[in-house]
Amino acid sequence: MSVTVAALYHFTRLEDPAALRAPLLALCEAQGVRGTLLLAREGINGTIAGPRAGIDAVLARIRALPGCAALDVKFSSADAMPFHRTKVRLKREIVTMGMPDIDPTDPGTYVAPADWNALITDPATLVIDTRNDYEVAVGTFAGAVDPGTVSFRDFPTWFRDHRDALLAGKARVAMFCTGGIRCEKATAFLKAEGVEDVFHLKGGILKYLEETPVEDSRWQGECFVFDERVAVGHGLEPGSHSLCRGCRMPVSEADRASPLYVEGVSCPHCHATRDAETKARAAERHRQVELAAKRGAAHVGARYPD
Structure with missing residues (x-):
């Protein structure tokens, strides 16, 4: 039987994330849902897997949280359960950049997968892969800059160190990541650094691979994912x-x-x-x-x- 996999995140103000942990964990366990959910004052992030009815029940609970009604979820499937355990963890940030003063609710402009190719093939667009080096090695978009970072925490320093060379001759910046959360926060960081024309791929690489036909794709390789599937390809099919x-x-x-x-x-x-x-x-x-x-x-x- 196929297992439903749901990748999700949402930046919103959660006043007491600690109070949400136990009820969410209990619901996941009762519904046979495994994976990891991260809770912080800046929102929620995670990937979970299980029977479709169980996933729907957990997502309904999350959408009932303050500011989470518009939660966007990327669905895929797996032949077997891709997670060993259920975890609901409290964090200072739902994606760790180490920049607590950045407001992730003020990001750049979303770009739909259908419009992404036109943006990144424009010579005036600087395209940056905001993921870690080992992820980029598995696959990336043609022509994207690889920061060579080991951790997302390294991204702000990398950008500041190379800012002038990166932006020279460029009119705008387009960034992407696996599901959209890192590039969304990265656009908020660039805006705080004074870069105004900043764009990010809505739904991340996963949404692009789900919706873009192979013959039209600018993606090269596979996309690393943080579960037992390890990597996926176009149509979110299991990778090699x-x-x-x-x-x-x-x-x-x-x-x-x-x-x-x-x-x-x-x-x-x-x-x-x-x-x-x-x-x-x-x-x-x-x-x-x-x-x-x-x-x-x-x-x-x-x-x-x-």
Whole structure:
């Protein structure tokens, strides 16, 4: 049976996010919904998965929160549950930029996927991928600037350090990310820095891949996602990447063909940084996961009586 996956976020003022945590967690568990929801004073963010009826019940509760009636959700599907656990966490920011004075409710201009190609192919448009370096390595838009950042926290410093060179000869800035949350906050940051003509892809890469025919697409590669699917392609079909259980980095088909790749233990990215003891523990963990799978039991995410 197909599992419904819902990626969501909404910037709004939540006066007491701590009071929302327990009821949301209880509802998710009662509805068989797994994944992660982040709550902060600036809003809500997360990706959840489960039966469609359960997802609808959780989304109805979220839309009933103050300022969340217009919550935009990106749906996709998975052949199996892509999350091991249910988490509802309290955070200072729903996407961490480390810029507490930025007002995320004053972002740039949304651009629909249908209008995105025209914007980013204009030579006067600076196109920036606001995601992390390992995500960009899996896929990105043709001609986009890769900041090479390890964390979204690094984005403000990167932009300030390269601002003059980036904006030289450009009339506007267009930014994108996986689901829209990072690029939306990045546009608010650029506006606070005095850059007025700032645009961001509505619904992010996922919405673009869902709606844009392959023959019209400017996307190259696959899109990394933060769940067990690892990456998706056009039509949000499962991609070819898997996840290294040693370093949690995406692993391509070429990586898996490397002699440095050991399933469940290490990959070419982390092989040299993991000592023999660490690899041995990882190998034993992977063996236990495989044994549990043969028994038809959960290993990661299993729930036990108190």
